Structures are given as C-alpha cells and as structure tokens.
Amino acid sequence: MSETNKKRKIAILTSGGDAPGMNNVISAVYKTIKAINSEKQANKSLSPEEKRPLELMLVKNGYKGILEKEIYEVDDRWKELITISTKIGGTIIGTARFKSFEEEETRKKAKKILDEFGIEALIAVGGNGTFAGLQKLSELGVKCVGIPGTIDNDIVSSDVTIGFDTALNTIVDAIDRIRETSDSHSRISIIETMGRHCGDLAIQAAVNCDLVATPDNPKIQEHELINIIKDLHTKQNLRSIVVLTTEHLYDVKKLAKNIEQELKVETRATVLGQVQRGGSPSAFDRYLATMMGIFAVEQLEKKGNSSSIIGLNGNKLSAMPIQVALSMPKADHFNAISKILRLSGIFYKRK
Template sequence: MIKKIGVLTSGGDSPGMNAAISAVVKSAISKGIEAYVIREGYKGLINKWIEKVDTTFASDIISRGGTIIGSARFPEFKEESVRKIAVENLKEFGIEALVVIGGDGSYQGAEKLTNLGINCIGLPGTIDNDIVSSDYTIGFDTALNTVVRSIDQIRDTMQSHSRCSVVEIMGNGCGDLTLYAATATGAEVFSTKESFLTEEEICQEVKNLAKAGKRSVVVAVAEKLYDAHSLATKIEEASGYVTRATVLGHVQRGGSPTAMDRYLAVNAGIFAVEQLIEGKGGLYIGMSDNKLVARDINSTLNMPKPDKSQEYQKARKNNLSI
C-alpha cells in the first residue's frame, strides 16, 4: 500500500478546488497515508515547493474560492527532461502518487508522469465546463451562479430605463456558461463559438425586439468573439436602444463554491484516493449520468464534444418569444 500522496492544482483556478484538495488530504490521512501539497502547480514539482499537511489544514479551506496552494502555467513541463526532474523530486519526498486538479492540459502532464512511474489521477477543475468527458466540472456551477446573478442585476436597470445590455461571459472554447446563463435568465440574444451569430445578425434581432416593443434586452456573448463595447455601439445605432456593455471578467472565477461544486469536489477527491490505493494511474475522474467514473486520460482527451445544437435552438426560440 502506498504511504504518501501528493495533490496539486494546475491551469486556471476554479471555485471548489480547495474542497477537492481538502477531500484528498482527509481521505488519505483517514487511510493512514501521509498527504502532501505541491504549491504553484507543476512548477512546484521542479522547485520542490512540497509540504506535508494535516487535517487542520484541510478543514480550514473547504469553503474558500480559488486554490489555496496556488496554480501556474508551466509550459516547460512538456519537456521530458523537466518531467524527469519532477519525478526525482517526488521520489526524494517519498511521494508515490499524485492527484492533479485542472483541465485538459493538466491531464496531459498527469498522463506523462504516470508513464514515468508516478501514478496520477486527474480531477476536472475549470469554470468553463470544457472537459468533454465529464458532464460538469468543479467550478462551473459557482461561476454559472455568478453570471446569472450578474445578468439578473443588469436586467433590473435595463428594465428600469428601457435599454439593452451586452454581457460578455467567459468560455471562448466552450460556450456552456453563456448557454446555461442565457437559458436561466431569458437573455433574448446570445452567441458562442459553437452557435455563432454575426454582429449584423445580433443587431437585426435586437432591432426586431425594439420594433415589437420589448422594454429591455440582454445580449449574452462568449468572450473573445467580439469587442463588446463596439458591439454595443452598433446595436444602439441599429435598434435605438441606449446600449451598454458589461465585461464580467474574473469575478466569474472567484467566490465561495456552491454546495453542488463542493459536493462534486469532495466526492471526486475521495474517489481519486481510492483509485490510487488500488494502484491505478493515468485516470481522469468525471461525471457521467450523475455518477463518478474513472476513465483513461488519453481516451478522454480525444472524446468528441457533445452536440448541443438542439439546446441552442430551443433556448433561442423560447427567449425570443415576446
């Protein structure tokens, strides 16, 4: 049986990462295994930013947003010579297995470490919900609630003054935050990379809503598709609505994780430790049909994205009805 397990967070932070860290630490210690955290992601493996932690550390972080142990982009980890240094450092501390919390890029590193003799299990930590092998990711629910709350508040003032608002939402590679938020708030117009509307199409839809007497309009768009402020100007010129743009930005990453994100994170963390105790590695823990599953990392990286075109069509038809 393994004696020491490490945990790190990699890539962008997401609410619920700390709950997952907490679960890994508590679960390991409850089974007589020493728990270690690696600070600043894969960079910490190279710099030996590794420390032993206890249940007090784990208990104090479960409700906090972000990641208490830090995260960092570290492209150098793609080099095998760099990964070998990481393996030697882990062996120096006697750490035999690792839980990696992050996105697809993080899993690629975990798979390669497994091939070098350190069993790794990946947990899905990203607000974008862009890991196709999991129905939901740790942090998505919290970010979605932040977006919905923001749009609701924007709607209040748009409704008061008969205006239009362009709201830019994170998730350029995956439009789930925009789709789910638009559905939940009744945003009249929305556009993502997967279901893209041109600026002309957006302006025409808003213009039609103005002619129909709609008092307020929300245009929800995924980031990096448009210049939100320029789009707002074009909408105002086309429709006559006074139009403003709001870029939600990094408020979507922060905040105390919701109960659902904590529930997913804790159970995924426990499940990961169980897999490592069984001697398994190179696996990714995901949600499928409301159940935790462990899949081979390589296969998850090549899974096709689910087709959500019908969801987009239904939401557009419903939200545009006046």
C-alpha cells in the same frame, strides 16, 4: 526506516485557472487518507506491506511547484488551513499555468524530483492542460489521477466540472441585476462571460436572456446579431434586451457602440471577468469536489489501476484512462442553443 514502515506518499496540486471547490478536493483527499490509515491499522488481517500508511504531500503553484521543490508535508499550519478552506473559493496551495511543462526535459526533471521526495502518486485538479501534463507524467512512470476543476465545464469526459455550478450562479445573479437596471432605462445590455472555447456557462445562464451567442454551432456573426437585436427591439417591443455572449467572440464594447448607432437605443457592455472565478463554492460544488476527492484516493488504492481521469457521468463517478478522456469528441450544443433562441422568437438553422 524499513520498507514496510515507509509511508506511501501521495501528492496533490491544483493547476490552470482556479475554481471554487478546489479546496474541498484537498480537504476530502486529506481526510480520506487519514480514514484509510486508521482502518488499516485496525485491520489485523492485513500484512505489514498492506498496512503501510499513506501520507499527503502538498505541491504549491501547480506543476511549477514541483520544479521549484515547493512540496510540503501537512503540518499543523496546513491542517488549520485545510479545515477553514472548504467554505472559500480559490485554492490554498496556489495554482499556475506552466508552459515549460510541455517540454520533455522539464517533465523528466519533475519525475526526478517526485522520486527524490518519495512521491509514488499524483492527484492533479484542473482542466485539459493539466490532464495533458498528467498523461506525459504517467508515461514516465508516475501513477496519476486527474480531477476536473474548471469553471468552463469544458472537460468532455465529465458531465460537470468542479467550479462550474458556482460560476454559473454568479453569472445568473449578475444577469438579474443587469436586467433590473436595463428595464429601468429601456437599455440593451451585452454581457460577456468566461468559457474560453466552450459555451456551457453562457448556454445555461441564458434562460433569463433574450439572445445568446457562443462558440458552438450556430455561431452568430456580428451583423446577424445586430439584425436579430433590431428585430427584437422593433417587433417585440421589449422594454430591455439582454444579450449573453462567450468571451473571444466579439469586442463587446465595440459591438455595443455599433448597436447603439444602428438602433439609436442606449446600449451598455459588461464584461463579467474574474468575478466569475471567485466566491464561496456552491453546495453542489462542495459535494462534487468532496466525492471526487474521496474517489481519487480510492482509485490510487486499487492494485494495478493505471493513471486515470475522474468524471461524473449520468450522476455516477467513473474513472477512465487519461488518453481516452483527452480524445473524446466535443459535445454538440445545437439543440440547446436553438431551443433557448426559440423562446425569444428566433429560429436559427444549423449551417
């Protein structure tokens, strides 16, 4: 095959924790590549080199799939999966956390395998760990584009990440259900969300709660939390109290036991866990994922573009160098948290 007829292969992988909307990215990338190929073939003014068709390659199970050579062309089976996958959560190509990719020798092997498959560019959907891997691959000469896909919304370079909206709605629905049963029994309920070291899920879901605790400043110590709950119970005479907290802050089962012993009020702890990851992506996540997938392919088509991370900023998609995206400072959520706490009559000062 001559160089002008040789396809330009673009690979896509999903890495880290799965997030609703990842399948919509895959679908958008696949369909955009098809559309670009059709447009190029119809454009008689393009040179043979410019008409070189694009081809999507699917990498299973994240970076680990590169090392294991789980790299596939889009055959009829994959086409069918891509078509039906846009309404379901998870990722049809699988995902994995692959600690070995932090090692330079592992990344060099990955680059060699990508070259072996004729892959010229890589799109990766994931979070900060995924993007750190992309940065290292780009230093080895692989053209890369990162798309923020994580329910935690902890990618500073994007106002919102794919999967966040779906997970947020799942949490809000759970809070509503727990509030109903808590009202019926005059209970105190402690609900733990995901988020790792980012409180966005808890902060935005907390508008229907009485108290929220996140890793962000101000962090409420356990004894302070119990005193605030005691105050809510005795002074405001609430029929039920719902407290929302991000994971890794407290042992919520132990916290519930301590509150019950202190206040003599039935207290239950609920860890929402993996239910937050699953489910059909929301309309917003489907749209965001689709537009980011399209934008990623467009970035790879531009001549001279360096490796980049895509973000939604001020309702507009943008691309910035990976290193710039990774070095951005974390957002300060103090004002949002303090205003939500104030709704319950809690005035908390920055420490």
